[in-house]
Structures are given as structure tokens and as C-alpha cells.
Amino acid sequence: MNQAAVQLPLPGFEQASGQWRSDYSRQVAGEKPVRNRSGIEVQPLYSPRDWAGERYLDDLGFPGQYPFTRGIYPSMHRGRTWTQRQLIGLGTPQDYNVRVRRIIDAGATAISLLPCCSGFRGIDCDEVDPVLLGTCGTVVNTTDHMDAALDGVPLGTISTAMNDPSPFTLLAFTLGVARRRSIDWRSITGTSNQSDYISHFIANHQFYRLSLPGSRRVLLDHIEFCRRALPNWNPLSVVGQHMQQAGATPAETMGFTLSSAIQYAQDCIERGMDVDDVLRRFTFFFDISISFFEEIAKFRAGRRIWARIARERLGAKDPACWRFKFHGQTSGVDLTQQQPLNNIARVSVQAMAGILSGLQSMHTDAYDEAIACPSEETARIAVATQNILRDEAQLCAVIDPLGGSYYVERLTDQMEAEIEAVIARIDAAGGMYKAAEVGLVQTMIGESALAFQEQLETGERKIVGVNCYQVEEDPTIPPAERPDPAAMERHVERFKAFKRERSQDAVARALDALARAANSERENVFEKVVEAAEAGVTHGEMVGCLRRELGFGHPLIIA
Amino acid sequence: MIHAGTRPLRVLVTKIGLDGHDRGSRIVAAYLRDAGMEVIYTPPWQTIPGVVKLATEEDVDVIGISSLATDHLIVPKMMEALRAAGLGHVGVVVGGIVPEAEQSALAAAGVSRVFGPGAAREEIVECVTALGQKSRAERVDDYSEANP
Numbered sequence: 174m175n176q177a178a179v180q181l182p183l184p185g186f187e188q189a190s191g192q193w194r195s196d197y198s199r200q201v202a203g204e205k206p207v208r209n210r211s212g213i214e215v216q217p218l219y220s221p222r223d224w225a226g227e228r229y230l231d232d233l234g235f236p237g238q239y240p241f242t243r244g245i246y247p248s249m250h251r252g253r254t255w256t257q258r259q260l261i262g263l264g265t266p267q268d269y270n271v272r273v274r275r276i277i278d279a280g281a282t283a284i285s286l287l288p289c290c291s292g293f294r295g296i297d298c299d300e301v302d303p304v305l306l307g308t309c310g311t312v313v314n315t316t317d318h319m320d321a322a323l324d325g326v327p328l329g330t331i332s333t334a335m336n337d338p339s340p341f342t343l344l345a346f347t348l349g350v351a352r353r354r355s356i357d358w359r360s361i362t363g364t365s366n367q368s369d370y371i372s373h374f375i376a377n378h379q380f381y382r383l384s385l386p387g388s389r390r391v392l393l394d395h396i397e398f399c400r401r402a403l404p405n406w407n408p409l410s411v412v413g414q415h416m417q418q419a420g421a422t423p424a425e426t427m428g429f430t431l432s433s434a435i436q437y438a439q440d441c442i443e444r445g446m447d448v449d450d451v452l453r454r455f456t457f458f459f460d461i462s463i464s465f466f467e468e469i470a471k472f473r474a475g476r477r478i479w480a481r482i483a484r485e486r487l488g489a490k491d492p493a494c495w496r497f498k499f500h501g502q503t504s505g506v507d508l509t510q511q512q513p514l515n516n517i518a519r520v521s522v523q524a525m526a527g528i529l530s531g532l533q534s535m536h537t538d539a540y541d542e543a544i545a546c547p548s549e550e551t552a553r554i555a556v557a558t559q560n561i562l563r564d565e566a567q568l569c570a571v572i573d574p575l576g577g578s579y580y581v582e583r584l585t586d587q588m589e590a591e592i593e594a595v596i597a598r599i600d601a602a603g604g605m606y607k608a609a610e611v612g613l614v615q616t617m618i619g620e621s622a623l624a625f626q627e628q629l630e631t632g633e634r635k636i637v638g639v640n641c642y643q644v645e646e647d648p649t650i651p652p653a654e655r656p657d658p659a660a661m662e663r664h665v666e667r668f669k670a671f672k673r674e675r676s677q678d679a680v681a682r683a684l685d686a687l688a689r690a691a692n693s694e695r696e697n698v699f700e701k702v703v704e705a706a707e708a709g710v711t712h713g714e715m716v717g718c719l720r721r722e723l724g725f726g727h728p729l730i731i732a
Numbered sequence: 733m734i735h736a737g738t739r740p741l742r743v744l745v746t747k748i749g750l751d752g753h754d755r756g757s758r759i760v761a762a763y764l765r766d767a768g769m770e771v772i773y774t775p776p777w778q779t780i781p782g783v784v785k786l787a788t789e790e791d792v793d794v795i796g797i798s799s800l801a802t803d804h805l806i807v808p809k810m811m812e813a814l815r816a817a818g819l820g821h822v823g824v825v826v827g828g829i830v831p832e833a834e835q836s837a838l839a840a841a842g843v844s845r846v847f848g849p850g851a852a853r854e855e856i857v858e859c860v861t862a863l864g865q866k867s868r869a870e871r872v873d874d875y876s877e878a879n880p
Contacts, residue, residue: 290749290750290751290801291750293750293752294750294777301750302749302805302806302809304802304805304806305749305750305802305803305805305806308801308802308805309750309751309801309802377752377753378752378754378775378776379750379751379752379753379776380752381752418753418755419754419755420755506755509849509850510829510848510849510850511848511849511850543829543849544829544831545802545829545831619758622755622758622759623759623762626759630852630853636850638850639849639850640850652831652832652833653831653833653834655802727775728752728775730754730775732754732757732758732761732762732773
């Protein structure tokens with residue numbers, strides 16, 4: 174990895190470089206080392222001594238060529254820009270529908286749905302303090318609710334991403350809606366955005382519903398079902414975002430995420446699935462922090478490592494499986510409640526890092542995201558930020574524009590080494606499932622979170638408005654929007670009526686079939702979830718049934 | 733009175749409601765432990781009766797509620813439940829994202845302080861220490877009155 178020993182033929186290089194070094198030292202005597210968030214020391218200047226391109230074909234290649242460091246497709250954003258996939262979710266299904274139709278009218282080709290926190294916890298709207306309902310996502314508990322949420326939304330032509338942890342009830346509801354509208358399931362495109370249960374067990378506890386072995390079982394059933402019935406659906410998105418938000422460094426995050434992908438691939442292979450059939454549908458989901466060059470190096474290194482893992486370690490033959498397809502979300506942890514308009518600047522920098530890294534799909538945070546669910550105006554600014562970077566700043570004109578930068582290439586190599594060390598550590602612990610089960614990953618993340626906090630306390634790391642440049646009065650904080658309590662009350666009342674009026678026999682039969690499938694290795698649990706959704710079984714009932722049969726999901730929390 | 737000020741303060745750091753984001757509460761728990769307090773730390777999603785039970789059994793002086801989504805909206809109900817259980821002396825602080833318009837409802841319900849993001853370690857430790865001492869003094873007084 175260390176390329177410092179390159180013999181440069183340039184006449185006068187040594188002398189010029191030595192001269193610069195001594196001039197530099199005179200100007201900044203006694204300088205402290207500068208480190209990025211992954212702990213890599215960053216030099217004041219990079220030159221051909223750090224990266225000279227002699228391994229260009231092995232380490233970089235051309236876009237669309239192995240190992241894909243410069244991008245997974247030949248034309249990248251110049252051919253087709255990234256998908257704008259703004260995460261939305263608020264209030265009742267009707268509230269969601271108003272917002273999502275406006276987004277589609279504005280040209281969106283992909284939508285997402287974030288359910289209410291009660292849904293994440295696996296319970297229905299009639300089991301929750303109503304004051305909490307719909308404050309952080311849409312209340313969707315049945316196929317009817319999904320039908321209302323997606324009213325007028327062209328399923329089958331628009332790509333859909335559900336924030337839908339195991340057992341994937343939102344996808345089941347969507348398939349029920351597609352059936353009602355006579356839409357061929359094979360035309361449905363999108364991603365099960367929160368299928369990575371290991372990341373929930375470790376870091377996003379909120380999404381964690383079933384026991385670890387239960388989640389493992391249901392995910393494999395889900396992947397199998399989707400490969401059979403939904404050829405254009407991505408059943409797995411391996412998520413780095415939660416771990417980075419919880420405090421993992423960018424290098425740790427990439428290492429953990431790739432280790433999870435290895436775990437899932439190996440589980441699928443062990444189940445007897447064809448590695449080439451499965452891996453081509455793997456996708457990734459990451460946080461993009463404001464550590465600009467580090468994030469770019471993280472993604473470039475990640476692409477290269479994944480290509481090698483998929484091809485060499487997992488034995489995939491189809492180049493489509495080697496491509497590291499990823500969605501990026503600008504990091505909410507970097508945003509501040511203080512002086513929130515400043516977040517527009519932060520999101521722009523984060524989004525630039527994502528674009529220059531060659532992402533496939535992006536969500537930009539609204540500036541009030543550190544305070545509440547975005548309002549319509551702040552959400553519009555977030556989308557406009559992407560449009561400005563794409564159409565005004567011309568960031569798509571050149572593929573991998575930072576490739577060949579002495580700094581970026583050197584940093585990509587260094588991040589690669591750090592990431593590979595993390596993967597080796599997880600391998601030594603027996604893989605990501607075991608490493609999470611015993612708390613190794615949680616401990617590492619906790620230590621990194623504390624170390625970062627200490628850097629903020631000492632002022633080694635600065636956040637404008639938080640540990641420097643604070644202001645006394647802050648009139649720019651927008652008020653939080655809360656759902657209309659009367660509309661939410663009506664929604665809950667209608668839900669209760671629905672439960673009374675549906676065919677109780679059909680519900681009992683579907684729940685019984687679900688419980689039996691959970692206890693039989695020959696049956697597919699997710700198939701039964703889909704059937705139950707069509708029979709009028711609610712989200713909370715399905716999760717409750719599987720919790721009884723497969724075990725309640727208690728995350729391992731180390732504090 | 734004999735133990736007041738000598739035994740370490742006991743603080744329950746927890747989350748009620750539906751949200752699971754716990755980076756902040758883990759860091760605050762570490763701050764308080766570093767300052768010599770005994771921290772009882774729970775997983776998120778505690779119920780209000782669960783918090784009352786734990787606060788009673790663990791004999792805590794202060795409760796810290798972390799709220800990153802909207803769970804602060806049910807904190808006033810928790811305050812009522814604490815008072816109903818005879819735990820009115822226990823100091824309560826909330827940390828996290830609480831929009832300004834919703835802070836007054838917490839103050840009115842008896843929450844001593846709301847810490848926003850970026851609150852300094854010293855500020856948190858100082859406030860919790862003062863609250864804990866006050867809570868213990870009030871509790872000791874109650875105890876003496878009840879058992880003269």
C-alpha cells in the first residue's frame with residue numbers, strides 16, 4: 174500500500190520537494206498532526222511520491238471495469254444521473270399521499286415510505302399513545318392504508334423503497350395493492366430498504382423486531398421469495414448508515430457493512446441459492462458525512478473491495494454482482510439544531526461528496542431535519558440542492574473527477590487498508606453475525622462515538638454553532654409540524670372499525686398459517702406474510718405472531 | 733441525614749416511547765459515571781409504569797429522559813405518574829431534540845431542565861448533581877417526617 178518508495182524520473186523533483194518542505198515547516202512551526210475521522214493522518218501536501226499511477230489498471234481501471242474504483246457503469250452520471258429518492262413519511266396515509274403526489278408531479282421517479290415509529294416497534298396505531306402517532310412517519314398498518322397512501326401512484330413504473338424491516342409487512346401491503354390494481358408483480362421495482370437486521374441489532378435498535386435467529390430466517394425467506402416472484406425488486410440493502418450515525422468512523426462503517434454483506438451472501442449460499450442470482454440484487458445504503466475527501470475515499474475504496482470480495486471470495490461470475498450499487502443519505506448527525514439554516518451549507522458539501530463518489534441514488538436532508546420532520550418548504554430546498562449541484566455546478570460532466578488526485582488516490586489506498594483491517598477483525602470473530610451477537614461491533618462503535626465526542630469537547634473538532642461561533646438569540650428555528658390530532662383520531666377509529674368488520678375467520682387462518690410456517694423449515698415465512706396482508710391481517714398482528722414463534726428482538730445494548 | 737452527600741447520586745438514564753436512537757443517552761451516561769454517579773441505564777422504549785417501577789426499586793435521585801424523536805410529548809404523563817407514586821422529589825431532566833414551542837409544556841409539568849444538542853459535559857453534570865442533592869435532601873426530610 175505504501176508507495177512512498179517510487180523512484181521518480183522527474184529531474185529536479187527531489188530538490189523542489191525538499192525546498193517546499195523546509196519553506197512549509199518555517200511557516201507552520203510546531204504544527205499538530207491533522208487526522209480525519211477514521212484516524213488517518215492527513216499530510217499538508219500530496220505529490221507523485223504518494224501516488225504515481227503505476228498500478229492504474231489493477232487498482233482503478235476504467236469506469237464500468239473491474240475493480241470499479243472509478244465507477245460501476247461506463248458512463249456514470251454523464252449517462253444517467255443518480256435517482257433522487259427523498260425519504261418521506263408523516264401523518265396519516267392520506268397526508269402521505271398528498272406529499273408523495275406532489276413529489277411525483279415535480280418529476281420524481283422514485284419514492285420512499287417511512288412508517289411511524291409505532292410501526293417500527295411492530296405495533297398498530299390502536300396500541301399507542303395517540304400523541305406520538307404519525308410524528309415521525311406515516312401510520313400504515315394494513316393493505317387498505319397502503320392503498321390510500323399510494324392512491325394515484327403508478328406502481329409498476331415508479332421505483333419504491335420502503336423503510337421496511339423484517340418481516341417486510343410494507344412490501345406485503347404493497348403487493349396486495351398491486352393485486353387490487355391488476356399490476357403484474359414482476360413489473361414492481363424498488364428496494365427493501367431496511368432488510369439489514371444486523372445493523373438494526375447493533376445500531377438502529379428502533380427497527381429491530383424479531384430475535385437474531387428469527388430475523389436471519391425471515392430475511393432468507395424474503396430474499397428467496399423476491400428472487401422467485403419479484404425479479405425487479407432488490408430484497409436486500411446492506412446498511413452502513415445506522416452504524417456511522419451511532420458513532421462508527423467512516424472506515425469502520427465500510428468495513429462493518431462489507432462484513433455484513435459477506436455474511437448475508439454466505440447465508441444465501443448455505444441456503445442453496447445461486448450466488449450470481451442473489452448478489453446482483455445486493456444494494457448498499459450509506460451515510461455521507463461532511464468529512465468530504467474521507468467520504469469520497471471511503472466510497473471509492475468500498476467499490477474496489479466489494480468487487481474483489483464478490484468475485485474472489487464469494488465466487489460470483491457475473492460482473493453485475495461485482496458492482497457496488499449504493500444509495501447515500503447526507504448525514505443527519507452532522508446537522509445542528511443551532512442556527513439550522515447553516516445546515517443547507519452542510520448538506521451541499523455532503524451531497525457533493527456523494528455525487529463525486531459516484532452514488533446511484535441519494536436523499537438530501539432538509540435543513541430542519543435536526544429538529545423535526547421536514548416541512549414542505551425545507552424538503553423542496555433539499556431537492557433543489559441536488560438539482561443545483563447537478564444542473565448548475567455541472568458535477569456530472571466528468572466521471573470520477575477526483576480520480577488521479579495524489580491526495581484522493583493515496584487516501585483511497587489508506588482507507589482501503591483501514592477497511593480491510595476491520596473486515597479481518599470481524600472475520601477473526603467468526604463473521605458479522607457472531608461479532609454482533611457477542612457485542613464486539615457495539616463496543617467498537619461506542620468507543621468511536623466517545624472519542625469523537627471528546628474531540629468536540631477539546632475543540633479539536635469544530636461544529637459551527639455548537640462548540641464555536643455560537644449565537645445568543647436564534648430566531649431561525651422553524652416550529653415543528655405535528656399531524657392534525659383530529660385526523661389521526663379518525664384514522665385510528667376507522668382502523669378499529671376495520672378490525673371489527675373484516676372476516677375474522679380469514680384472519681385467524683392466515684395467522685395460523687404464518688405461525689406454522691415459522692415452525693417449519695419447508696415453508697416460506699414471507700410468503701405467508703404476503704398472504705396474511707391480503708387476508709386483512711394487520712402489521713402489529715403479523716409482527717406479534719412472529720415474535721411469539723421466532724422470539725422477540727432485544728438488541729444488545731452496551732453502554 | 734447521615735448518608736446525604738456521601739453516598740453517590742443515583743441516576744436513571746432512559747428513553748420512553750417509541751424511538752430507539754441512543755447515541756446521546758450513552759454519552760450522557762458515560763459523563764455522569766465519569767463524574768462519580770451511579771447510572772442505571774436501560775434499553776429504549778420503556779413504558780411510563782416501567783420507569784416508575786425502576787425509579788422506585790433502584791432508589792434513584794434523578795431521571796434523565798433522552799428524546800430524539802417526539803417522545804418528549806409523553807413526558808408530562810410520566811411526571812404525573814411519578815408524583816402519583818410518591819416520587820415527586822425525584823429530579824427529572826430531558827435531553828435531545830425538543831422544539832422550543834414544546835419546552836414550556838415540559839417545564840409546566842415539572843421537568844427541571846431540557847438539554848439541547850451540544851450541551852456541555854460540565855453543564856449537564858453540574859445540573860444533575862444539584863438536582864440530585866436537592867432531591868435527596870427533600871427525600872430525607874420526607875423520611876424524617878414520616879419516621880420521627
